[in-house]
Amino acid sequence: MGDVLHIRGRILAGPDDVRDELWVVGGRISYERPAAEAVAVEGWVLPGLVDAHCHVGLDAHGAVDRDTAEKQALTERDAGALLLRDAGSPSDTRWTDARDDLPRIIRAGRHIARTRRYIRNYAHEIEPGDLAVYVRREARRGDGWVKLVGDWIDRDTGDLAPCWPKDALAEAIAAAHQEGARVTAHCFAEDSLADLVTAGIDCVEHATGLTDETVPLFAEHGVAIVPTLVNIATFPRLAAAGEAKFPRWSDHLRTLHARRHETVRNAYDAGIAVYTGTDAGGGLPHGLIAAEVEELVTAGLPVEAALSAATWGARKWLGRPGLTEGAPADLVVYDADPRADVRVLAAPRRIVLRGNVVG
Ligand SMILES: [Zn+2]
Numbered sequence: 001m002g003d004v005l006h007i008r009g010r011i012l013a014g015p016d017d018v019r020d021e022l023w024v025v026g027g028r029i030s031y032e033r034p035a036a037e038a039v040a041v042e043g044w045v046l047p048g049l050v051d052a053h054c055h056v057g058l059d060a061h062g063a064v065d066r067d068t069a070e071k072q073a074l075t076e077r078d079a080g081a082l083l084l085r086d087a088g089s090p091s092d093t094r095w096t097d098a099r100d101d102l103p104r105i106i107r108a109g110r111h112i113a114r115t116r117r118y119i120r121n122y123a124h125e126i127e128p129g130d131l132a133v134y135v136r137r138e139a140r141r142g143d144g145w146v147k148l149v150g151d152w153i154d155r156d157t158g159d160l161a162p163c164w165p166k167d168a169l170a171e172a173i174a175a176a177h178q179e180g181a182r183v184t185a186h187c188f189a190e191d192s193l194a195d196l197v198t199a200g201i202d203c204v205e206h207a208t209g210l211t212d213e214t215v216p217l218f219a220e221h222g223v224a225i226v227p228t229l230v231n232i233a234t235f236p237r238l239a240a241a242g243e244a245k246f247p248r249w250s251d252h253l254r255t256l257h258a259r260r261h262e263t264v265r266n267a268y269d270a271g272i273a274v275y276t277g278t279d280a281g282g283g284l285p286h287g288l289i290a291a292e293v294e295e296l297v298t299a300g301l302p303v304e305a306a307l308s309a310a311t312w313g314a315r316k317w318l319g320r321p322g323l324t325e326g327a328p329a330d331l332v333v334y335d336a337d338p339r340a341d342v343r344v345l346a347a348p349r350r351i352v353l354r355g356n357v358v359g
Contacts, residue, residue: 006038027355048082050314053277057091062121109138139181150185169199
C-alpha cells in the first residue's frame with residue numbers, strides 16, 4: 001500500500017476547511033500523526049480532480065483496444081483527474097477496476113440514441129418503444145448512471161432536434177430510478193430540455209441550449225449540468241465542416257457557441273449545480289481537466305465554485321469522499337495556491353492514487 005506520507009502545506013479539504021497537514025497510511029487519509037516514519041511532501045493539496053464527462057475506451061471511430069483505453073486513463077490520471085464519470089462507452093472497461101494505478105471510473109454503460117441520430121459505432125440505436133428496456137439494462141450494467149442522447153441533427157429538417165417523445169422519456173427515466181441509477185442526456189439545443197426535466201432527468205451534458213425559460217426549470221428540479229466548455233470550443237470548426245450540407249445546423253451551433261459562457265454563468269447564478277467534464281475520448285484528447293476549470297472561471301464562476309465543480313462538489317455529487325479521515329488517499333499536490341490562480345492545476349507536483357505516489 002505504499003509508503004507512509006506526511007503531506008504538509010495547505011490541505012484544501014473543503015471550501016471552508018483548510019488544514020496544515022495530513023498523513024497517508026495504508027492507502028488512506030489520516031489526520032492523526034502515525035508512529036511510522038513518513039515521507040514528506042509539501043504543497044497545496046486538493047482531492048483528486050473529477051472529470052465528470054469523459055469516455056475511456058472510445059475514440060472518434062468507436063470502441064478502442066485495451067492498450068489505448070489504458071493510455072487514455074493514464075493521461076487523465078497524470079492530469080490529476082482521479083475520478084472519472086464515463087458518459088458512455090461501447091467498450092467494457094470493467095478490467096480497470098482491478099488496477100490500482102488507474103483512476104476510478106463511474107460508468108454510464110453505453111450511450112442510448114435514436115436510430116441513425118448519433119455518431120456511428122457509439123450507441124445502442126433504438127426507437128422510443130424500446131427506450132425503457134434499454135435504459136433498465138444499461139442501468140444494471142453501469143455504476144449508477146445511464147446516458148441518453150437527448151438531441152442530435154435531424155437530417156430531414158437540417159437542424160438539431162429532440163430525439164425522444166415525452167412519454168417514452170418519463171417511462172425510461174422512471175425505470176432507471178427504480179434500478180437506483182441516475183440519468184443524464186447529451187443536449188446541445190433548446191428544444192429537448194423542458195421535456196427531459198419534466199420526465200425526471202438528473203443531469204444534462206453540454207446544456208448549451210439553456211434559456212431564460214429552462215434555467216429556472218433546471219434550478220427548481222435540481223438538474224445538474226456538465227457544460228464541457230473545452231468541447232463546445234470546437235463548435236465553430238464543426239459548423240464550418242457542415243456548412244454546405246446543413247447551413248441551419250451550422251448557424252445554430254455558432255449561436256450556441258457565441259453565448260456559451262453567458263449560458264453557464266446564468267445557470268450558475270440561478271443555483272444550478274455545475275460540474276467539470278471534458279468530453280475526452282470522442283473528438284478530444286484526454287487530460288484537459290485543468291483547461292475546463294479555467295473555462296468555468298472564464299465563464300464567470302467564482303474561483304472557489306470552479307474548483308468545487310472539479311473537486312469537493314463533484315465528489316459529493318457522485319457519492320465519493322474527498323480528503324476525509326479514512327477515505328482512500330486520492331489527492332493532488334500543487335506548487336501554488338489554486339484558489340489564487342486555477343491555472344496551477346495544469347501542472348501537478350505530485351499525484352497520489354490509492355495512497356501510492358504515481359506522478
Ligand atoms: Zn461525451
